[in-house]
Amino acid sequence: MEIERLFGRTRREIGQQREPAGQTRLRRAGYLRTSSDAGFIWLPLGAMMLERVQRLCVGLVSDVQPLVLQLPEQDQEAWLHELIKAEIRSYRQLPQRLSWEARPGVSAILWLEATQDDLETCMNTSWEDWQATWARLNLKAQEIVATPYMKGSARAWGMPCADGPDAWLTCPHCGEAGETGALRPRVSPLPEEPPQEVEEVATPGCTTIQSVADFLGVPTSHTLKAVFYATPQGRIIFAVVRGDLEIDVGKLERAVGASLHPASSEELEAAGIVAGYASPVGLHPREPITVVGDPSIQANINFVAGANRPGYHLRGVRYPRDFEVDILTDLIQAHEGAPCPACGHSLDQTDGLVLIRQERLPVSPDGPTYLDETGRPLPVHIGMAWVDLHRVLVAIAEAHHDERGLILPSIIAPYDAHVVVLNPQNPAVAEAVDQLAEQLEGNGWEVLWDRRSESAGVKFTDADLIGLPWRITVSPRSLKQGGIEIKARAAASSTVVSLDELMDALSGD
Ligand SMILES: [Zn+2]
CATH class of the missing domain: 3.40.50.800 (Anticodon-binding domain)
Known part of the structure; x- marks a missing residue:
C-alpha cells in the first residue's frame, strides 16, 4: 500500500478534546476521526486494526467457532429470546456459540449450554482467554463486578486510564472493584433495640427525612425512607430503605424489570397515597402497587415511618412485624467515598475503558428449553458477552506509545x-x-x-x-x-x- 493512496492523513496538530490520550494518538496518526454526535469514524488503517481486534477477542476466545447472526438493532434481547425458543429443540443442538454486531464496534457473543456447569466452564475459559490476550497486548486490565444488562450476574474487564469514558469504584485497601450498579456498599450496623409498640405521633410540616428526624430527635438511620416511582404503564413502585441511605434507581429498575420515573403527585393521588407521610405500614392503596425493600430495613431497631395521613408519623415500626414487602433486594447506591463491601474502606472512583462484559443469565420458568435424551424438557443455560472493539483499540493505543506516536504490537498493526x-x-x-x-x-x-x-x-x-x-x-x-x-x-x-x-x-x- 502506498501512503499517498491511503485515505486518512496524519495530523501534526489536532483539536483537543476530553478523551484518553491513546484516542488522541489514533486521531493524529490517521486511524480515527470522532464526531460529537456520530461517535467514532474509523479510517481504513483503523478499520484494519478493528478486524484484528475482532479476531483476537471474538474469533479466538471460544472452544467452538461462533456462528454469525445478523439481528435488528432494536430489541435484540427479545429477538434472541424468541429465536432460541423457536430454533433449539434437542440436546443434539447444544452447545451453540453465536455472535453478532450488537451495535457499531460492539460484538456480542452468546453461549447456549445444556447445563449450568457446562456454561460456567465455557464462560470461564473465554474469560481466561481474554486475560491471556491482555497479557499478550500488555494491557493492565482489571476484573470488575459489572452492572448486569439483563438480570444475570455480570463481570467485566476494565482498563484504568485518565479521561476514560467509563468509571467504576475501586477499593485502594483490598482491591475490590465494581460498577456502581453492581456493588452494595457496606451498611454500618446499628445497635439492636428492644421492640416497642407502634405509636402515632404528630409531626406537623415534617415532609422530609431530615425534618422528621430533627423533630423527633432521632438519627436519620432510625427512619424509613419511602420513595415512589412509576412504570411507563403507571404502576406505582414503592421503594423502602433505611433513612440514611440513598436509592439506586437502576437497581430498582432491574428488581422490578421495568424502566421507572419518579411518581408525580397526580399519579400518587390517583393511587390514594399521601406523599411525604407515606409508609408501607397500614398502606391501603386504591391501585395495586409493588413494595420493594432493601435489606437495611431488617435491622432490629424501632424505625420512624410515615403514618399515611398528613402531619403524622409512626414510631416503633419494625420489619417484618409491621409490614410486608413484595421484593427484598439490594437497592443502595454505591458512590465514591462509600464503604467498600468487602473491607469497609472508602471507595475511590477509577476512570477507564470497559473492554468486555460477560453475563450469565438466570434460568426463568418461561425461558427456552430443549429435550434431553429421554425426551424430558430442560432449560437452556445462556451466557452472553459484549466485546467493545473500539475501546480495546483505544486501550492498545493508550498502552503502546512514546512522545512521537504509537508503537503498535505486531499482532494488531495494520501493516508489518x-x-x-x-x-x-x-x-x-x-x-x-x-x-x-x-x-x-x-x-x-x-x-x-x-x-x-x-x-x-x-x-x-x-x-x-x-x-x-x-x-x-x-x-x-x-x-x-x-x-x-x-x-x-x-x-x-x-x-x-x-x-x-x-x-x-x-x-x-
Ligand atoms: Zn476493600
Missing part, C-alpha cells in the same frame, strides 16, 4: 512495516527497492510504502506517528553504508543490514 524510500529516482535506490519488495512479498510481509517527494524528516515523523512495528529505509546513504536501514519502532537506534541479512534481522525481534 513502514518502508521509507528516499530519492526513489536514484537508479541504485530503485534497484534496491525492487529487490526489497520481492523479499518482503516473498516472506508474506505486508508493508506501507512511502515514496512521496517529502523530506526524510516528514516521512520519519509520519512513520513514528503511525507506529508500525518496523521502519525500513532505502536511501543513497543506506546503500553506501552497505544496504538497508531497519529500525524497530520501539528501539532507540537503527542498524544497516544487507538485503541478504534483511529477513533474518526482521524476524529477530
Whole structure:
C-alpha cells in the first residue's frame, strides 16, 4: 500500500478534546476521526486494526467457532429470546456459540449450554482467554463486578486510564472493584433495640427525612425512607430503605424489570397515597402497587415511618412485624467515598475503558428449553458477552506509545512495516527497492510504502506517528553504508543490514 493512496492523513496538530490520550494518538496518526454526535469514524488503517481486534477477542476466545447472526438493532434481547425458543429443540443442538454486531464496534457473543456447569466452564475459559490476550497486548486490565444488562450476574474487564469514558469504584485497601450498579456498599450496623409498640405521633410540616428526624430527635438511620416511582404503564413502585441511605434507581429498575420515573403527585393521588407521610405500614392503596425493600430495613431497631395521613408519623415500626414487602433486594447506591463491601474502606472512583462484559443469565420458568435424551424438557443455560472493539483499540493505543506516536504490537498493526524510500529516482535506490519488495512479498510481509517527494524528516515523523512495528529505509546513504536501514519502532537506534541479512534481522525481534 502506498501512503499517498491511503485515505486518512496524519495530523501534526489536532483539536483537543476530553478523551484518553491513546484516542488522541489514533486521531493524529490517521486511524480515527470522532464526531460529537456520530461517535467514532474509523479510517481504513483503523478499520484494519478493528478486524484484528475482532479476531483476537471474538474469533479466538471460544472452544467452538461462533456462528454469525445478523439481528435488528432494536430489541435484540427479545429477538434472541424468541429465536432460541423457536430454533433449539434437542440436546443434539447444544452447545451453540453465536455472535453478532450488537451495535457499531460492539460484538456480542452468546453461549447456549445444556447445563449450568457446562456454561460456567465455557464462560470461564473465554474469560481466561481474554486475560491471556491482555497479557499478550500488555494491557493492565482489571476484573470488575459489572452492572448486569439483563438480570444475570455480570463481570467485566476494565482498563484504568485518565479521561476514560467509563468509571467504576475501586477499593485502594483490598482491591475490590465494581460498577456502581453492581456493588452494595457496606451498611454500618446499628445497635439492636428492644421492640416497642407502634405509636402515632404528630409531626406537623415534617415532609422530609431530615425534618422528621430533627423533630423527633432521632438519627436519620432510625427512619424509613419511602420513595415512589412509576412504570411507563403507571404502576406505582414503592421503594423502602433505611433513612440514611440513598436509592439506586437502576437497581430498582432491574428488581422490578421495568424502566421507572419518579411518581408525580397526580399519579400518587390517583393511587390514594399521601406523599411525604407515606409508609408501607397500614398502606391501603386504591391501585395495586409493588413494595420493594432493601435489606437495611431488617435491622432490629424501632424505625420512624410515615403514618399515611398528613402531619403524622409512626414510631416503633419494625420489619417484618409491621409490614410486608413484595421484593427484598439490594437497592443502595454505591458512590465514591462509600464503604467498600468487602473491607469497609472508602471507595475511590477509577476512570477507564470497559473492554468486555460477560453475563450469565438466570434460568426463568418461561425461558427456552430443549429435550434431553429421554425426551424430558430442560432449560437452556445462556451466557452472553459484549466485546467493545473500539475501546480495546483505544486501550492498545493508550498502552503502546512514546512522545512521537504509537508503537503498535505486531499482532494488531495494520501493516508489518513502514518502508521509507528516499530519492526513489536514484537508479541504485530503485534497484534496491525492487529487490526489497520481492523479499518482503516473498516472506508474506505486508508493508506501507512511502515514496512521496517529502523530506526524510516528514516521512520519519509520519512513520513514528503511525507506529508500525518496523521502519525500513532505502536511501543513497543506506546503500553506501552497505544496504538497508531497519529500525524497530520501539528501539532507540537503527542498524544497516544487507538485503541478504534483511529477513533474518526482521524476524529477530
Ligand atoms: Zn476493600
